[in-house]
Amino acid sequence: MRHKILKLLKDRSPSYLSGEEMAQLLNVSRTSIWKNIHSLQSDGYRIKGSPRLGYRLAGIPDLLFPAEIAGELQTKIIASSPEIIHHYRQIDSTNSALKTLAEKGAPEGTIVIAEEQTGGRGRMGRSWSSPFSKGIWLSILLKPPLAPQDTPLFTLLAAAAVVKGILVNLPDLPVGIKWPNDLLINNRKVCGILTELKAEADLLHYLVIGIGLNVNSKEEDFPAELRNTATSLYLENNKEEVSRQKLASSILQEMDNSYLDYLNNGPGMVISAWKKYNITLGKDVTIKTVQGSFSGKAADLDSDGALIVEEEKGIKKRFQAGEVTLENFTGGQDPF
């Protein structure tokens, strides 16, 4: 009902629509209309009321409501209907919430999106700062009929899709991927991706891909210890705000396009898209792993997503996991 009233108001905007007309069109009571209008207003929708003319939609808040995100989407799987878009003003962690939904049988393509995370998580159990309405804190449920060994390709897919989604909105931003899936602008981290999974040894049950993208964060929105190493689209876009609704829609659309292409045609496009936007290959890197640290030139991306590093003596090593530091950035090292 809420969605339907919102749609009527949007279609009529910027003109007025009377409560009586809405009640008739939707076959509900005037009281029900009034209650839903009130609920929309309390969510931040600017709806003006006039005793004679009725209601008029004067402004939509830049919050990530299912109706606002789904409106622009042409997706086949991911967030393909408002019912599988779970929006929260505040939540512990979108990944944790989505894993709970997955355990209860949520369908593929279900997403959890929140205005604020109180316990946002990054890789290796690190915390992820996620203040209210400043970023896109989004998790996507996928169930590809593949093995857990194929997971790294999905994290690469997600990184490239987020870059594409950003560039649709901000075509000139110099955003690049640090292996495997950190997004950097001017040597500062703007987005991290945390992929979690449940599986049998050779069959994925589900993947939860969590995306944390700093959008409209000002400097003071970052914890002090991150101010030199993190950035946001706002800060890199001449301090102009970016529509989170449009950005979320673009990212979901690019994710869906890439995922369908992978399912239909295999991972070729994933690898080529990642390579196109990466800023890792060709650089001198140090990679920290549980087995120790290794230095060399990032020579190539293997077909399974592993990073191939060439040591000084020409010996090539494959890495499926690790923390990469890019050595030749200004300042001598990458701070992540």
Added chain:
Amino acid sequence: MRHKILKLLKDRSPSYLSGEEMAQLLNVSRTSIWKNIHSLQSDGYRIKGSPRLGYRLAGIPDLLFPAEIAGELQTKIIASSPEIIHHYRQIDSTNSALKTLAEKGAPEGTIVIAEEQTGGRGRMGRSWSSPFSKGIWLSILLKPPLAPQDTPLFTLLAAAAVVKGILVNLPDLPVGIKWPNDLLINNRKVCGILTELKAEADLLHYLVIGIGLNVNSKEEDFPAELRNTATSLYLENNKEEVSRQKLASSILQEMDNSYLDYLNNGPGMVISAWKKYNITLGKDVTIKTVQGSFSGKAADLDSDGALIVEEEKGIKKRFQAGEVTLENFTGGQDPF
């Protein structure tokens, strides 16, 4: 207290030990002794009571009590103390129970072992028949500091360790591994392994390795539809029963040895042990995958556990997942 009383009785066996002496040695009341003796008896321990002599241990049931399994073990990680051995007479599924314990923070090496599973599971969501006291229904929790891509090596490790554990007790049994981890004797399945995992894209949180080994099952213990394709150690051992306690201890010991070797020296031994006991390589196989069926000669095992199949034209394909049928068995096909 129960473990302590049992130990006193075992140490004194086959002689009698008075209730009063036990009460003094353990500094508890005679009533407490009596209650624990009663509890042991109801578990199947044959404890004879004599009004003048006290108690005597006359027989131990072949049930998989922590005290009986742990007694023979020299393990460093797996089931290394009775506290991390969880024994149930009946449970839904040992894998499910262990995953619940893992979510609550159970330490590495924790095992769940049951006399009977009411909802035992095999790969791909199939059910696994697990009647009371007929087999070893066992799950092991591991937390190797590795990536989900390394999981297949652990299923190979488990398969080889179970073969070794069986051969310690029954050295002449012709047991072999069908890729990746089914154990066959005379073309019938005697053991299946179901590995489940939770992970980030490049870091395992935990592995639960479930082992279902048919030990003393008679023909009538199998569901009718399995009688031509399944077997037990009893059926293949001239219908002589096998000690499940000794077998469980041997398997846990071999698992622990192999796991420590992997952690310390890498997966070389895993690959060579699997190859030693496999009955797949060199055979004509058909492999069913989500992408379709492929036929050829099983040429080799890759270093990450993938099966390399050589098609007629000499083209080699790598498989990380799939159901293998061995083509050249009597009867024309392998029935699993």
